[in-house]
Amino acid sequence: MYVVNLVFDIPLRHHYSYLSDEYLEIGQRVSAKLRNKEQIAFVNAIVEASQFRDYPVDKLQHLSQIYLDIIPKDIISLCNFAATYYHHSFGSTLFCAIPALLRKINSRTDITLPQNKHYQLTETGKTYTPRGKKQINLWHQLSLSSLSWQQIKEMLGVKPDKLINDWLSIGVICESSKPLAATITTTITANEEQLKIINTISNHLDEFHPALLYGITGSGKTEVFLQLIHKVLIKQKQALVLIPEINLTPQLAARFQARFPLAKISVLNSEVSEKERYINWLQAKNGETDIILGTRLSIFTPFARLGLIIVDEEHDASFKQNDSLRYHARDLAIYRAKTLNIPIIMASATPSLESLYNYKLGKFHLYKLTKRAVSNAILPEINIVNLAHYPVNQAGISDPALDALAKCLARKELALVFINRRGYAPILSCYDCGWISQCKNCSSRMVYHNNSNNLKCHHCGYQTRVPSACPKCHNQYLHTIGHGTQKLEEFLAHQFPNAKIRRIDRDTTNRKNDWQELHQEINQHEIDILVGTQMLAKGHDFPNLTLVVGINIDNALFSYDFRASEDMFNILTQVTGRAGRAAKPGQVILQTNYSDHPVYQFLQKHDFEGFINYTLKERKQNQLPPFTYQALIKLSSTSEKQLIRGMHELSLIQKKLNSKNITVFPPVPAVMYKLHNRYRGQMLISSKSREYLHSYLNQLEPFLAEINYLTVAIDVDPLEV
Template sequence: NITLSTSAKKQRECLDLLAENPSGLSSATLREAGISASVIKNLSAKGYIASRQIIVDELANIEMTTPPTLTIEQQAALEAIELAKFQVSLINGVTGSGKTEIYIRCIKQILDAGKQALLLVPEIGLTPQTASRFKQRLTYPVTLMHSGLNATEQTNYWSLCTLDTPRLVIATRSGLFAPLEKLGIIIVDEEHDMSYKQAAGWLYSARDLAVMRASQSDIPILLGSATPSLESLQHARRGNYNEVILSKRATKQTLPSIKLLDIRKLPMQQGMSKPLLDLMENRLQQGEQILVFINRRGYAPVLMCHDCGWLAECQRCQSHYTLHRAQNLLRCHHCDARRQVPTTCPDCHSGNITAVGAGTERLEEFLQHQFPDHAMVRIDRDSTRQKHAMQTYIRDIKDGKYQILIGTQMLAKGHHFPGITLVVIVDMDGALFCSDFRAVERFGQLMTQVSGRAGRGDKPGQIVLQTRQPDHPHITTLVEKDYRQFSENLLRERKLTQWPPYSHLAVLKAQAVKEHHPINFITELKKHMQSTAQEHEVALLGPVPATQLKKAGKFNYQLLLQSQNRKCLHLLIESMLECIEDKKLAKSVRWTLDVDPLEMV
């Protein structure tokens, strides 16, 4: 008895389909049949159909696999981990040492006891492959949570977390706040990764908050990494963390060898030397895969006029635009401002405009010319914007579809590519001379993590690092010894300079359109707080311009707070917040407070 107008053909088709399928059809099936969301909405408004939300487990069809035999180190690690109460265990294991197997076995024990588990990973790109690996071994539901999900998916997965049943949740940073009432364990994989720090809005460290949540819930937490942060290593030294060391790869493969390629007097093409290209040619002829690492996306970091020296600069940030040739755009990597690429110089009208430097796009173009017979893929934030793009690339790489992989640090984290035998690090020298005191630590972590992608299959791996600093002590330590010795050296340096983890920092950041406003705000605040800071033995340094003075049209200044005692630092911060509120100092500025900052920007 349903009456529809003759023009409502799609509505009639939808009703006919539902009549043929009385148990109902999914929205995805209806879309495939050409039924749009508006058709469903109209029929629902008329009361002709009803819909309900069903939570779908996308990992339900993954086949189970047999557990591997544990190594002696893995067995000892499991015996050393306390699962009955709060304990922070630092799983310090080389790349490929089987940290994930430790996670799986600990999680299984927790789920078998009727509790829930939370696994944090640093990148969205790691969640699907991580979920698949855990689903191959666990009979329990596995739920994913990250910002790449649409609103419906996020609602579905959040609802799943509220169910009072054993479940593993694999999530990025924000998943720490999942409403798991029976949480029994938290695992933070790649605990050193900066992605765990929320750098905008409400500032927090997901790793540190995870430790706090575990403490409050009296449950164990595992922090895993091949390159632990200096803070975590210091906690282990002091006995706050239970350090578990995995010094060997879980399989028979040896760690890759590292070759330093001194390029000081060598001619270069797009950042690559002739000996390096010859080595790549040799590997490709043997049918092996190569990872070329360059941590700079886009085509070129600078566009300039060869005749007059004009530079393409973002006026809102006073920084260079990056050329993205694939989109034919100039883009600011600080404020995301965009503009068309000029065909002539805006100053002298010359057509002699040159791209200076190389990013992933330019390197891809060059290598396509050098090795036209070998398939290659570029993986960076630009090439993986579409949903599921990263999953597709990872699958194709493992299937051997590509021989050359060109990527940023997205490829350095946690991926298992058995076919890669050679990892090429194009240039990382700049990190050795950065003003940020954490830059060298990040250099060692990134170099070690990238190196860990090689030699994970049947053939041995090799790392080639192009450098103009072959005798630099930090580089030689990483090459001749290991990350552990490298980190010990850095800890000694930090102790001498009294930087974290031998002191505690907070940064008050202020910004405004007019430059004098943040300067005046910090100067006035410092004047009010100077005597209180001296009482609490907290040093106040500033106002100083941020490394990026101007960003998105606003000037940025900061005040650094440093103390040997965290409690004293927090007491001063409380007084400072009260002062800002009571004296209404922040009328003309926007300010934020970052405790334990990871970047001094």
């Protein structure tokens, strides 16, 4: 008899003890009754019942059911680290990390995995005469190389089990080992810069080597990834590639599959079904998958032989989870690479200040790609249009920008008009009384969407019809203020009636295959002008794109967020980098009312290092990250009175604690005070020492549990302050 310590999907820190008749593995999946409800749990520890002293054994319940699923030890270790660092319960952390099917009490996990066998012709088979067109084609392909069950299925168009069994029984084919996944279809010669980086990192494939890869847009960072992954696959190891957005997946997955046709490449993102995610998770754990391509949650994927982690666009805020377990996938990737003693590559055209600071401290190795990979391709010319001299029209676009668009269309080249605002117009207003469309659930304005004649909140999703008259003074003449993607699309369609215009934002790309269709249309030259938000700024490679126009871009210059200028510089560098990536030269036009602002000055000169040094100096003067470490205590409630009470109680608590080497700012209402019908407050904690910060949070945690009439969360290393 054994006593097992279990973790459940609950936010409590302590664990629960149950009896088991058999010995179980750490991380094994079981079910047990908790609070009179059958729940899934995982084994955290196990001892013989005779050695258990914490509680009378005869009063312990028995486990209800034992499953075969086991969470690997390295994932348990990763979850333990994440729970400790982000001050989150271990149970909630573990359940966040695993596929949904493993969390459910009645879910089936005895799923038949896709066939992974391979087959080749025997000597007898080489003289065999197949029947039918499909069998003849299959026989011919088998004479060239071995094929997998899945490849045979695709060639026949039906399940191949009967044919495979028939051919096995008469000796036409036999099972073979899996072909080397590292086989590539084409050999691309790396340029001198790429080759130097590839060779250097190749010497560190068997050790922890944190490599920060800074490469200008279009410099061929992906080619460096592919060649290093090739070397890892040759060593019979696996690779994990983290990307920030799911819209990057189709283009990148197609490029990887074309390069490694025999590799098993799996995609993990929010569009993958629960069953598919579990299968991909299990195949990676069993060593059957060669490459996992996924978004932030993929960092918790188990691997049999992980040999390389790549974090593409490492600066991107999408790697930070902002609810539940508030982890940063890049930082967990670094921890995982270190514990597995493997290299990690963090790549970006605009590396984060935190990563660059780690390089300056000697923690990271910096590699640079300073030239565009395509021969003769150069960085685009950036022109700043001062709106004091060139007023905009009703759609927010200036005459110089319109002239450039007309010339681009005449050359039959692709143009991108970037505006960081979806919808028709940001605000619907009344001239007479000053009424403005306001969300009933959030402290934000409702955005007018022309095609549906709706007002929509882009924070909580609340929608309502446009009122026929002002709700306040009943004036029937309401007007829109500002510009959005819909208004811009409508104006450009009127201005250039023969142009094929495609709007790209979250309203037009909510179906699973929208991004595949977009890439296909662009590759077939079926689009002349793209109108889009920052969704188009990251990682996309459109060879015929030669013009980028940026409008309505000043709104981030004077934000409350100290990271706003860094974020803006990054997004504008990324979006301008879409232009001129092939042989044709690129041009960028940025409209602004503040042409002398440092962001635009550094951007126009393509001076990333100058901007970084300027920003680091500013951060150091103001004692901001990366020179300090921060945590945010977040409070929320559906009752405004309860929130105010909780903020007052938190203020009293923090005054009682030892705050040596800690700066605690008084609790204040959040900038977005009301969100999803919840009132929100926050308290910022800062320190020059990471150790002192976590020590203070450990002191604070028990007191936070006492404010149980509010939802309380700790956000370590917050990106939104």
